[in-house]
Amino acid sequence: MATPTESRLLDATTAPFNDESLLLDKKGKRKAQFRPEHSLQFGVRPMSDPPVLKVQCLFCVHFGREILQPEKRLREATKNIKYWRPPYRAELYHKHHQRQHLTLYTTYERLAHREKLAFFSPENVARLRQTAAAGQGHKQTLIKAPTSAATWKQLFEVPLPYNLHSLVDMYSAQATSAAPLDTRTQALCMIAMLLAQPQANAALLEMQLVAAIASEVPRSDILHLIFTAAPVVGMPAMLAALEVAHKVFNTPESDEEEAGDGSETPTDLQV
Numbered sequence: 001m002a003t004p005t006e007s008r009l010l011d012a013t014t015a016p017f018n019d020e021s022l023l024l025d026k027k028g029k030r031k032a033q034f035r036p037e038h039s040l041q042f043g044v045r046p047m048s049d050p051p052v053l054k055v056q057c058l059f060c061v062h063f064g065r066e067i068l069q070p071e072k073r074l075r076e077a078t079k080n081i082k083y084w085r086p087p088y089r090a091e092l093y094h095k096h097h098q099r100q101h102l103t104l105y106t107t108y109e110r111l112a113h114r115e116k117l118a119f120f121s122p123e124n125v126a127r128l129r130q131t132a133a134a135g136q137g138h139k140q141t142l143i144k145a146p147t148s149a150a151t152w153k154q155l156f157e158v159p160l161p162y163n164l165h166s167l168v169d170m171y172s173a174q175a176t177s178a179a180p181l182d183t184r185t186q187a188l189c190m191i192a193m194l195l196a197q198p199q200a201n202a203a204l205l206e207m208q209l210v211a212a213i214a215s216e217v218p219r220s221d222i223l224h225l226i227f228t229a230a231p232v233v234g235m236p237a238m239l240a241a242l243e244v245a246h247k248v249f250n251t252p253e254s255d256e257e258e259a260g261d262g263s264e265t266p267t268d269l270q271v
Contacts, residue, residue: 032086032088033050033052034046034051034086038090040113040116040117041090042090043058043059043097043116043119044058044084044093045058047083052086052088053085053086054084055083055085055088056081057082057084059097059100059101059104060080060082060101061081062120062125063101063125063128065101066100066104082096102193103193103194103204104204106190107194107207107208107211110190110208110211111211127203128203128204183217184218184221187211187215188221188222188225190211190212191205191208191209191222191225192225194208195225195226195229195232196229202240206244206247206248209244209245209248210248213248213249223245226238226241226242229241
């Protein structure tokens with residue numbers, strides 16, 4: 001006579017096979033598989049043919065990681081390339097880009113489909129990397145001018161509803177909030193983030209200004225933001241940003257669509 005333990009084992013081996021749980025697992029895995037449209041949407045690249053077992057971050061490959069804060073952990077992470085393995089989820093890409101590629105990713109998100117296709121092209125990558133390298137190699141004084149906040153207030157006594165610090169704070173708060181900013185404020189936040197960089201990239205600033213104009217952000221708001229950034233970034237950088245804005249404002253619409261094609265070599269906004 002079989003013992004209770006043997007009876008349970010016998011029942012388990014003779015019971016009909018129920019594949020419902022297996023099907024659910026397979027459905028879950030299918031939902032977590034790599035989606036080809038994410039390549040362009042998030043700037044990532046699958047490392048093999050389907051089924052994809054590994055996905056690579058193209059921002060890490062071509063530009064490295066940004067150091068947004070001086071913590072040692074972030075400094076050590078700048079040399080690593082990010083890879084993802086199953087399950088693949090859009091929020092994981094977004095979280096990584098927000099933490100490690102904020103400046104480039106916020107610009108990339110607002111690009112048109114055709115501009116995203118060209119963003120990681122060898123010509124455009126070389127253009128952006130050359131611009132960044134030139135800014136790190138030396139500093140160039142564009143013009144000698146007083147840069148203190150007190151002197152600047154004497155030159156332009158204007159209200160500061162959209163100054164640099166408030167916009168950066170608004171964008172940082174929005175990143176952790178479910179409520180999105182309105183289109184106008186979002187565009188100004190993007191520009192403020194670029195202006196606040198120690199070595200502002202003229203190519204990225206130009207692309208962001210074009211996107212802001214396309215979103216019908218008033219040019220007066222853009223100019224006001226650049227003007228009021230002077231006490232933070234300095235007069236030379238502010239004047240260089242105005243030159244980029246002047247170029248964008250005076251570019252015909254037919255030419256704006258071709259912006260970012262690598263036909264010109266921009267210069268960094270340097271102090």
